[in-house]
Amino acid sequence: xxxxxxxxxxxxxxxxxxxxxxxxxxxxxxxxxxxxxxxxxxxxxxxxxxxxxxxxxxxxxxxxxxxxxxxxxxxxxxxxxxxxxxxxxxxxxxxxxxxxxxxxxxxxxxxxxxxxxxxxxxxxxxxxxxxxxxxxxxxxxxxxx
Amino acid sequence: xxxxxxxxxxxxxxxxxxxxxxxxxxxxxxxxxxxxxxxxxxxxxxxxxxxxxxxxxxxxxxxxxxxxxxxxxxxxxxxxxxxxxxxxxxxxxxxxxxxxxxxxxxxxxxxxxxxxxxxxxxxxxxxxxxxxxxxxxxxxxxxxxxxxxxxxxxxxxxxxxxxxxxxxxxxxxxxxxxxxxxxxxxxxxxxxxxxxxxxxxxxxxxxxxxxxxxxxxxxxxxxxxxxxxxxxxxxxxxxxxxxxxxxxxxxxxxxxxxxxxxxxxxxxxxxxxxxxxxxxxxxxxxxxxxxxxxxxxxxxxxxxxxxxxxxxxxxxxxxxxxxxxxxxxxxxxxxxxxxxxxxxxxxxxxxxxxxxxxxxxxxxxxxxxxxxxxxxxxxxxxxxxxxxxxxxxxxxxxxxxxxxxxxxxxxxxxxxxxxxxxxxxxxxxxxxxxxxxxxxxxxxxxxxxxxxxxxxxxxxxxxxxxxxxxxxxxxxxxxxxxxxxxxxxxxxxxxxxxxxxxxxxxxxxxxxxxxxxxxxxxxxxxxxxxxxxxxxxxxxxxxxxxxxxxxxxxxxxxxxxxxxxxxxxxxxxxxxxxxxxxxxxxxxxxxxxxxxxxxxxxxxxxxxxxxxxxxxxxxxxxxxxxxxxxxxxxxxxxxxxxxxxxxxxxxxxxxxxxxxxxxxxxxxxxxxxxxxxxxxxxxxxxxxxxxxxxxxxxxxxxxxxxxxxxxxx
Numbered sequence: 001x002x003x004x005x006x007x008x009x010x011x012x013x014x015x016x017x018x019x020x021x022x023x024x025x026x027x028x029x030x031x032x033x034x035x036x037x038x039x040x041x042x043x044x045x046x047x048x049x050x051x052x053x054x055x056x057x058x059x060x061x062x063x064x065x066x067x068x069x070x071x072x073x074x075x076x077x078x079x080x081x082x083x084x085x086x087x088x089x090x091x092x093x094x095x096x097x098x099x100x101x102x103x104x105x106x107x108x109x110x111x112x113x114x115x116x117x118x119x120x121x122x123x124x125x126x127x128x129x130x131x132x133x134x135x136x137x138x139x140x141x142x143x144x145x
Numbered sequence: 146x147x148x149x150x151x152x153x154x155x156x157x158x159x160x161x162x163x164x165x166x167x168x169x170x171x172x173x174x175x176x177x178x179x180x181x182x183x184x185x186x187x188x189x190x191x192x193x194x195x196x197x198x199x200x201x202x203x204x205x206x207x208x209x210x211x212x213x214x215x216x217x218x219x220x221x222x223x224x225x226x227x228x229x230x231x232x233x234x235x236x237x238x239x240x241x242x243x244x245x246x247x248x249x250x251x252x253x254x255x256x257x258x259x260x261x262x263x264x265x266x267x268x269x270x271x272x273x274x275x276x277x278x279x280x281x282x283x284x285x286x287x288x289x290x291x292x293x294x295x296x297x298x299x300x301x302x303x304x305x306x307x308x309x310x311x312x313x314x315x316x317x318x319x320x321x322x323x324x325x326x327x328x329x330x331x332x333x334x335x336x337x338x339x340x341x342x343x344x345x346x347x348x349x350x351x352x353x354x355x356x357x358x359x360x361x362x363x364x365x366x367x368x369x370x371x372x373x374x375x376x377x378x379x380x381x382x383x384x385x386x387x388x389x390x391x392x393x394x395x396x397x398x399x400x401x402x403x404x405x406x407x408x409x410x411x412x413x414x415x416x417x418x419x420x421x422x423x424x425x426x427x428x429x430x431x432x433x434x435x436x437x438x439x440x441x442x443x444x445x446x447x448x449x450x451x452x453x454x455x456x457x458x459x460x461x462x463x464x465x466x467x468x469x470x471x472x473x474x475x476x477x478x479x480x481x482x483x484x485x486x487x488x489x490x491x492x493x494x495x496x497x498x499x500x501x502x503x504x505x506x507x508x509x510x511x512x513x514x515x516x517x518x519x520x521x522x523x524x525x526x527x528x529x530x531x532x533x534x535x536x537x538x539x540x541x542x543x544x545x546x547x548x549x550x551x552x553x554x555x556x557x558x559x560x561x562x563x564x565x566x567x568x569x570x571x572x573x574x575x576x577x578x579x580x581x582x583x584x585x586x587x588x589x590x591x592x593x594x595x596x597x598x599x600x601x602x603x604x605x606x607x608x609x610x611x612x613x614x615x616x617x618x619x620x621x622x623x624x625x626x627x628x629x630x631x632x633x634x635x636x637x638x639x640x641x642x643x644x645x646x647x648x649x650x651x652x653x654x655x656x657x658x659x660x661x662x663x664x665x666x667x668x669x670x671x672x673x674x675x676x677x678x679x680x681x682x683x684x685x686x687x688x689x690x691x692x693x694x695x696x697x698x699x700x701x702x703x704x705x706x707x708x709x710x711x712x713x714x715x716x717x718x719x720x721x722x723x724x725x726x727x728x729x730x731x732x733x734x735x736x737x738x739x740x741x742x743x744x745x746x747x748x749x750x751x752x753x754x755x756x757x758x759x760x761x762x763x764x765x766x767x768x769x770x771x772x773x774x775x776x777x778x779x780x781x782x783x784x785x786x787x788x789x790x791x792x793x794x795x796x797x798x799x800x801x802x803x804x805x806x807x808x809x810x811x812x813x814x815x816x817x818x819x820x821x822x823x824x825x826x827x828x829x830x831x832x833x834x835x836x837x838x839x840x841x842x843x844x845x846x847x848x849x850x851x852x853x854x855x856x857x858x
Binding site (some may be wrong): 005006007008014031036037038039040067069070078081084086088089091093096109 | 642643644645646670671680684686697724726728729730731732733734735737
């Protein structure tokens with residue numbers, strides 16, 4: 001049997017005789033999985049039964065079984081997010097955080113570059129002033145001498 | 146000896162024409178939209194809206210400032226009684242807002258009827274719309290459906306005649322000043338006194354008639370009108386007309402004794418260098434002297450200037466109570482452009498009449514010269530008329546749609562056609578008739594005929610303009626046609642999934658229990674772009690009704706990117722949890738939302754029998770009916786009764802019931818006494834005013850909600 005929902009890869013499972021209380025009932029085959037996303041699920045049963053080939057699909061819907069609902073709907077009083085919801089929330093928040101950090105970093109880099117430019121200009125102006133002062137001093141000394 | 150006036154030279158004229166053409170883009174850009182008629186922009190409450198709580202006032206926002214003393218807002222209940230309090234007045238700090246207070250409104254439908262005189266251009270508009278309190282409003286009154294933003298009364302023939310006379314008089318007087326100063330060298334043609342008297346008479350009669358016509362249209366007492374800005378504007382115009390008439394009298398009085406029409410170019414030393422003599426060479430010497438009885442009258446320069454300035458200022462006063470005075474960021478520019486337009490029209494059309502007068506009598510050589518000079522002056526003036534007229538038309542016409550669909554646009558089309566006819570005749574004179582005359586054709590009949598035709602066309606243009614200035618501009622009509630109908634009543638809720646990846650904006654229309662339309666917009670949480678969903682479904686669960694199972698509605702994607710569906714999932718009144726299931730790439734996500742249904746409209750039948758309490762029968766959405774009455778229904782101690790009946794007309798047993806009473810003093814829960822299986826009563830103390838009751842009863846799983854109201858007097 002294969003189960004699938006949305007665009008997720010089908011999950012292959014083997015239907016096995018269910019040996020419950022009193023060793024079960026003939027014809028009762030089961031496979032187990034825990035649905036982690038809400039929505040419709042499709043089950044495709046293949047194989048052979050009593051020598052006959054079986055190939056049937058069952059999808060949740062109005063005429064079939066119910067769709068899987070968000071487990072939070074059944075929680076009370078506090079609704080807890082599922083693991084996958086937490087993971088996606090973390091992914092989204094991480095993406096936002098990274099974007100914010102990158103933006104801040106870019107702004108900081110721009111500020112730093114601007115500061116470097118200003119510093120360079122300041123240094124150049126200072127050096128020019130120094131050279132001018134030295135030149136003026138040299139000229140003054142020469143005139144005196 | 147007076148100094149001759151400098152005649153315009155061809156190069157100067159060429160530069161003027163060039164300047165006018167260069168001004169075209171500026172004027173087009175300067176033509177910012179003006180209000181032109183006080184158009185209802187929006188209202189609070191909105192037209193067709195339904196409010197849960199009664200508003201304390203009705204506020205209307207117009208495109209122009211309403212005139213406080215001359216404008217009104219009336220609010221009527223479904224019985225036609227006025228429920229507003231006091232006079233409508235502008236909102237302080239927001240001159241475009243006009244509001245009126247309301248009394249205590251009970252649940253029901255109300256009609257807002259407004260009539261506004263624009264403080265900016267004096268035009269009258271009116272309209273009406275409806276809103277509901279506690280119940281859905283009807284779509285609107287028939288009038289409001291036809292013109293939700295307001296309608297303007299049709300132009301009256303008397304008002305059009307008054308405006309035509311005013312335009313004609315002022316145009317003739319401006320034309321006299323321009324013709325005397327720039328064309329004929331301070332000499333007015335024979336018969337000037339009569340023409341001046343006619344012009345002044347037309348202006349005075351037109352000004353007075355316009356005042357009376359406006360008063361009749363506004364329909365207000367004289368004292369109220371004169372205290373308003375509109376009335377004062379009209380009064381200023383009347384004063385301007387009187388001053389202009391007095392100035393005209395000075396001009397007529399100053400007309401000198403009969404003398405030959407002087408040739409200013411000759412007085413100034415002959416024609417400008419390079420310009421051919423204006424006098425045809427082959428004109429017989431005998432016609433150089435004016436025949437007896439065909440004398441031209443010389444006049445002082447200051448008298449001509451006085452008349453020109455007075456008429457020009459009166460034109461400005463006229464503009465200040467017209468379309469151009471509407472609110473606009475560039476109102477001053479609009480006024481200036483309109484004033485230039487009227488002055489140029491006066492110089493051109495008025496000058497034509499004076500030219501026709503100068504061409505009268507026996508043929509004289511100076512008549513040809515005068516016509517040539519007027520033709521040269523007319524070229525730049527014509528350019529100015531075209532540029533300023535185009536600038537005004539561009540933002541008043543309302544585009545091609547306004548030109549084709551509105552009365553304003555059609556009259557404007559006629560005006561433009563007449564204008565082109567006038568231009569054609571002018572061009573014919575300038576490029577055919579006048580050169581032929583210069584070459585020696587002695588007969589002026591052709592020129593006279595053409596100028597006469599121009600004057601007739603000009604009179605028609607003024608008549609069209611007189612009607613045009615009373616019509617709502619095409620832009621007004623186009624905006625009315627494009628006005629969105631009141632939005633359908635709807636509930637709106639928003640939500641997102643826990644992972645904050647998807648946002649859902651859900652709209653439920655009408656939002657009452659029963660069939661509804663559902664529209665969902667699914668977007669990315671951060672970017673707001675459409676979410677690539679492959680399926681959207683809504684799961685409905687009533688809050689506090691565990692015995693009612695959830696139901697699901699699949700939505701389908703429509704062309705505009707929205708997800709839509711129809712269904713009766715909201716089957717009962719109250720709060721509902723709606724979970725959106727969004728499938729797409731990756732695992733499906735759920736978006737929880739919550740909404741509360743609106744109260745469904747309830748038909749109420751009122752039975753009044755003399756000597757008995759008024760009986761209210763409310764048809765319930767769940768089937769059956771609720772009957773209620775207040776005994777005795779007068780101020781003081783009363784008992785209110787509620788009885789439920791099933792569809793067969795038998796008393797409907799109910800499990801439990803609760804009721805609330807709402808008056809102007811507030812809302813309170815009533816202590817109900819069960820008098821029967823479906824009959825409840827409560828003792829209450831009432832004061833004069835409106836009182837409304839809401840009662841909820843439960844039968845099994847069915848909840849019955851009913852309400853009615855009564856005025857205690």
